[in-house]
Amino acid sequence: MTAAITRFFEVVRYAVSTAAVNFWRHRAMSLAAVFAAAVMMLMLNGFVIVVSNLNVALGALEQKVNVIAYLRDDAPAAEVTRMQERLRANPLVAEVSYLTKDDAMARLKQQLADRRDLLEMVTGNPLPASVEVRLKDANRIADLAAQLRKESAVEDVTLQQDVVDNLLRITNFARVAGVVMVAGLIGITLFVIVNTIRLAVYARRQEIEIMKLVGATDWFIRWPFVLEGVICGLSGALLTSALVGAAYEPMQVQFLSLVQFLPVNLDADFPLRLAGLTAAVGIAIGAAGSYISVRRFLDV
Amino acid sequence: MIVLRSITKIYGTGKEALSGVTLGIPRGDFVFLVGGNGAGKSTLLKLLIRAEPATSGVLLVAGHDLTQLPEARIPTFRQQIGIVFQDIRLFSDKTIFENVAFSLQVSGAPRRVRTRDLVMEALELVGLTDYARRFPRQLSGGEQQRAAIARAIVRSPQILIADEPTANLPPDASWQIVQLLADINRRGVTTLVATHDRDVVDGLKRRVVELQAGRVVRDERYGSFGPTATQASSHQPVPTASSAFWPAVPHWAA
Numbered sequence: 001m002t003a004a005i006t007r008f009f010e011v012v013r014y015a016v017s018t019a020a021v022n023f024w025r026h027r028a029m030s031l032a033a034v035f036a037a038a039v040m041m042l043m044l045n046g047f048v049i050v051v052s053n054l055n056v057a058l059g060a061l062e063q064k065v066n067v068i069a070y071l072r073d074d075a076p077a078a079e080v081t082r083m084q085e086r087l088r089a090n091p092l093v094a095e096v097s098y099l100t101k102d103d104a105m106a107r108l109k110q111q112l113a114d115r116r117d118l119l120e121m122v123t124g125n126p127l128p129a130s131v132e133v134r135l136k137d138a139n140r141i142a143d144l145a146a147q148l149r150k151e152s153a154v155e156d157v158t159l160q161q162d163v164v165d166n167l168l169r170i171t172n173f174a175r176v177a178g179v180v181m182v183a184g185l186i187g188i189t190l191f192v193i194v195n196t197i198r199l200a201v202y203a204r205r206q207e208i209e210i211m212k213l214v215g216a217t218d219w220f221i222r223w224p225f226v227l228e229g230v231i232c233g234l235s236g237a238l239l240t241s242a243l244v245g246a247a248y249e250p251m252q253v254q255f256l257s258l259v260q261f262l263p264v265n266l267d268a269d270f271p272l273r274l275a276g277l278t279a280a281v282g283i284a285i286g287a288a289g290s291y292i293s294v295r296r297f298l299d300v
Numbered sequence: 301m302i303v304l305r306s307i308t309k310i311y312g313t314g315k316e317a318l319s320g321v322t323l324g325i326p327r328g329d330f331v332f333l334v335g336g337n338g339a340g341k342s343t344l345l346k347l348l349i350r351a352e353p354a355t356s357g358v359l360l361v362a363g364h365d366l367t368q369l370p371e372a373r374i375p376t377f378r379q380q381i382g383i384v385f386q387d388i389r390l391f392s393d394k395t396i397f398e399n400v401a402f403s404l405q406v407s408g409a410p411r412r413v414r415t416r417d418l419v420m421e422a423l424e425l426v427g428l429t430d431y432a433r434r435f436p437r438q439l440s441g442g443e444q445q446r447a448a449i450a451r452a453i454v455r456s457p458q459i460l461i462a463d464e465p466t467a468n469l470p471p472d473a474s475w476q477i478v479q480l481l482a483d484i485n486r487r488g489v490t491t492l493v494a495t496h497d498r499d500v501v502d503g504l505k506r507r508v509v510e511l512q513a514g515r516v517v518r519d520e521r522y523g524s525f526g527p528t529a530t531q532a533s534s535h536q537p538v539p540t541a542s543s544a545f546w547p548a549v550p551h552w553a554a
Contacts, residue, residue, distance in 0.1 A: 007408050010405070010408070014405055025393050206389070207391060209389075210389045210391065211402075211406070212375075212378075213349065213351065213378065213383055213385075213389075214378065214379075214383065214402070214403055214406055214451070215375045215376070215377075215378035215379035215380075215403075215406050215407055216375060216406040217375040218375075220375075220406060
């Protein structure tokens with residue numbers, strides 16, 4: 001047992017020191033891999049930023065989707081209260097707000113403050129009381145509308161189905177396209193990294209052959225290469241994050257001033273999370289790239 | 301120590317490189333493997349280090365049945381033999397010390413102090429203690445080959461296999477290398493040397509196995525590079541002690 005543990009730490013020590021030494025000794029190829037990783041991850045970062053902003057914007061638009069149930073004038077107050085309670089307990093519902101007839105009138109007066117002439121034409125209060133319901137998931141708007149129509153206190157239900165449908169179509173497409181393109185970009189990054197590392201490994205194929213012939217196991221050979229790939233991937237990720245970190249703030253200000261109508265305010269942790277994601281992708285791609293690159297040279 | 305019984309090797313191209321080779325090499329023996337280009341020497345060595353699988357036959361090396369050896373066990377098997385290559389194959393970016401120590405790292409390095417002792421012992425045996433910190437490019441061809449031999453023996457292998465170890469070396473360096481191999485053999489290491497070098501074979505007068513077109517055509521106990529007049533005519537090898545080690549294998553019956 002002790003021998004196995006000692007052996008394990010010896011292999012780890014060997015792998016780490018060999019990876020570091022090889023990274024430095026073959027620094028031209030290492031730098032090529034680092035820059036290839038950085039360029040690809042820079043593109044990936046840019047894309048993730050755009051998709052995230054778009055998602056926030058679309059999410060905010062979705063938040064505005066609501067259903068208005070106009071109530072009968074003769075609906076008993078108790079029934080209206082019960083209906084509101086039912087709605088608040090409904091898993092589809094995010095928020096319920098009740099607008100009395102007076103509230104509706106006050107809102108109309110506020111909206112038509114410049115057109116007193118129109119208001120003067122209104123006698124009494126013809127506006128119905130209403131319940132405005134905001135949904136958790138805009139996709140379920142039709143279900144909720146159907147449920148509301150069954151309520152006895154409800155006279156009519158309005159929802160802008162066309163607008164909602166179009167919005168949902170756009171947001172769903174944007175999300176799927178975002179995921180597909182990020183996945184595609186990761187695939188392309190991996191391809192570039194594999195080929196860059198493969199060039200480095202190809203230059204050292206004889207070294208691998210000697211290792212095999214003197215009795216090295218595949219993993220003994222592979223570990224230093226995989227760690228070297230991790231160093232390259234992580235260095236590329238750090239470079240990318242440094243560039244993105246420097247450019248993020250001024251670019252966001254610029255962007256927000258261009259599209260003021262869109263609520264694209266990402267939270268303050270976003271750059272940090274993006275850097276974490278970039279580091280994870282860098283490590284994974286570096287390790288996977290090395291693993292794939294070395295594999296074909298191990299058949300000795 | 302090494303037993304080949306009716307070993308045949310046919311490559312994917314259909315070329316039959318070895319044809320029914322039967323041979324026994326007992327523990328502690330020293331064997332020169334000779335033959336022209338394409339005779340099958342390299343293929344035989346590749347089979348012995350399991351760089352290639354045999355197509356048919358039985359092949360036992362250091363207690364391993366190489367025809368049945370799973371891929372995963374090949375590294376463990378190779379750690380028990382020492383290999384010396386024609387083109388030396390030292391790691392150019394490692395010092396001589398690191399090159400020799402690598403063999404120990406591969407097979408589970410003992411404690412660092414012990415590693416240093418073993419490496420220095422091996423370097424002392426090949427006469428390179430003063431070169432430990434140098435890189436291969438700073439050594440002559442003969443010195444590089446001696447370093448490669450140190451790498452091969454540092455793990456105290458039971459078998460040492462050398463593929464044309466004196467090729468491309470000047471005669472004096474060649475002779476030193478062969479003397480070194482003989483010295484290692486005297487320590488009990490079974491040694492198999494494939495060579496084209498007439499002088500070293502004739503000078504050492506050890507067992508000679510000659511291959512031609514993938515078959516053993518000569519197996520002499522104290523042979524020379526070319527067949528001696530009497531043995532050439534009879535093709536009868538001198539019986540060796542190998543029969544005591546491998547009684548079931550008539551290794552000279554090829």
